[in-house]
Amino acid sequence: MTSAKVFDPNLENLTIIPCDNKHSIKFIHASDIHLGSHQYRNDYRANDFIFAFEEILSLAIIHQVDFLLLGGDVFTSLEMLPGKLTKIVNLLTNFKKVTKNQILIIAIEGNHDIRKFSRGQRFKQRGQSWLKLLASLGLIILLDADVELPPDEMFKEYDFKARKGGKIRIKNVVIYGTRYLGQNPEEYLLKLNNGIVKDDDFFHILLQHFGIKGQMEHVPGVDYRRIQMLKERVNYLALGHFHLQFILDDWIFNPGSSEAACSSDFSFIRGIFLVSITKNEIYTKCVKKIRLPNRTSRWEHIYFKTEFRTKEKMYECIIQKLKKSFELDKNLDFNPSNIQTPVLFLLLKGKKPFYRCKIDKKELTQLICENLPVVDVRIYQKFSDFLKTLDTFI
Ligand SMILES: [Mn+2]
Incomplete structure (x- = not known):
């Protein structure tokens, strides 16, 4: 539906x-x-x-x-x-x-x-x-x-x-x-x-x-x-x-x-x-x-190990990682009217980006919606000033 x-x-x-x-x-x-x-x-x-x-x-x-x-x-x-x-x-x-x-x-x-x-x-x-x-x-x-x-x-x-x-x-x-x-x-x-x-x-x-x-x-x-x-x-x-x-x-x-x-x-x-x-x-x-047929949702976590030189590089990395993760799910289509097309909750973790790489949520949301089968994106940033070791993250 x-x-x-x-x-x-x-x-x-x-x-x-x-x-x-x-x-x-x-x-x-x-x-x-x-x-x-x-x-x-x-x-x-x-x-x-x-x-x-x-x-x-x-x-x-x-x-x-x-x-x-x-x-x-x-x-x-x-x-x-x-x-x-x-x-x-x-x-x-x-x-x-x-x-x-x-x-x-x-x-x-x-x-x-x-x-x-x-x-x-x-x-x-x-x-x-x-x-x-x-x-x-x-x-x-x-x-x-x-x-x-x-x-x-x-x-x-x-x-x-x-x-x-x-x-x-x-x-x-x-x-x-x-x-x-x-x-x-x-x-x-x-x-x-x-x-x-x-x-x-x-x-x-x-x-x-x-x-x-x-x-x-x-x-x-x-x-x-x-x-x-x-x-x-x-x-x-x-x-x-x-x-x-x-x-x-x-x-x-x-x-x-x-x-x-x-x-x-x-x-x-x-x-x-x-x-x-x-x-x-x-x-x-x-x-x-x-139960009513409702909009679906999906969580994705991305962990930044490195600092990016530009915002564009960071966005590109996010899109690539998401594409890889979404590839596993072949049933998704790009029709945002379909309630099976999920709302994406995106959690960004890891090393805090440089000031010039500050994320513009509106810009990134639009970019993700254009490139992936999602209807909307909510971005959460949980960065730290120091790179945590991988085991503390897991
Ligand atoms: Mn209420």
């Missing part, structure tokens, strides 16, 4: 997988799509994120789900190039048409959806997001409960006319959602819990954008013990925020990012959840993990 698919969305002719249990309710839980990522840096990579989104929408049709949950960070920042936003709007319009508006997309804002990316003036006017625009166009349902109101008033039923609300009922499922609650979501947990009406006739989902402490090293998150109280009223805590997938106690679910938004994402297990709920005496759920 290739990311070129985004230019020709084909949601009409998908083969639907028949459902074995007609009484079950099905949904897909995805998160952290980061649309707009890499849009200034690399167009092929920027399309990868739209492609991942298209893949999620396709899976929603193939599995005939009742709704689709997006746990925040749908966009990577408030800055979107018009061309990319147009593609996303067209994709959602087409999805709505093909599904006859029978599969609602339910989203919340993550920290990235409300973040200004570039330097310059501080962004003061809060409360804006592209998700709000998509909701106002009727393309998604944005759940945005007002957490400043008393608990019994904060989750207002979604109003399809005003296109606003904090909860929505689909069949026997009630979904509650708020925007990103900031750095200390723990403060709001009791209030959220009190706002959710306990009723065992319904299956309750709470959609939130925060992580759980301990699931990712050195990344702060909510203490698992403090969240226990929600278990009384919430059957499925649908999270977004951490790009690494995790499931806790068959109750807390975090699918991870849909496409690798940063270098560490490439090594994480990530994807989406396909959930089916059936009610007999009580509700039972079956959660299937689905």
Whole structure:
């Protein structure tokens, strides 16, 4: 599959997988799509994120789900190039048409959806997001409960006319959602819990954008013990925020990012959840993990034993070494639209080059992309002033 698919969305002719249990309710839980990522840096990579989104929408049709949950960070920042936003709007319009508006997309804002990316003036006017625009166009349902109101008033039923609300009922499922609650979501947990009406006739989902402490090293998150109280009223805590997938106690679910938004994402297990709920005496759920076809990556290490006289000589050496290493892999082609064409992570080690040989990352990236089957390059320089012996390097 290739990311070129985004230019020709084909949601009409998908083969639907028949459902074995007609009484079950099905949904897909995805998160952290980061649309707009890499849009200034690399167009092929920027399309990868739209492609991942298209893949999620396709899976929603193939599995005939009742709704689709997006746990925040749908966009990577408030800055979107018009061309990319147009593609996303067209994709959602087409999805709505093909599904006859029978599969609602339910989203919340993550920290990235409300973040200004570039330097310059501080962004003061809060409360804006592209998700709000998509909701106002009727393309998604944005759940945005007002957490400043008393608990019994904060989750207002979604109003399809005003296109606003904090909860929505689909069949026997009630979904509650708020925007990103900031750095200390723990403060709001009791209030959220009190706002959710306990009723065992319904299956309750709470959609939130925060992580759980301990699931990712050195990344702060909510203490698992403090969240226990929600278990009384919430059957499925649908999270977004951490790009690494995790499931806790068959109750807390975090699918991870849909496409690798940063270098560490490439090594994480990530994807989406396909959930089916059936009610007999009580509700039972079956959660299937689905991996999305993502962009591949590749690491290369180059060790400089000598100092180069010119930058050009050094670049030439890098290209030659990479060519040699890539030759072993005969299946690679030069089509950057193909997600099998990897992002290259290049680690340069050894003797620090002379000042006049200082690497221009942009220049070297371009040179590598022209000469090797890679879509983009990330260059890391770990030079030392003294040549280490080979054994310390190994
Ligand atoms: Mn994210």
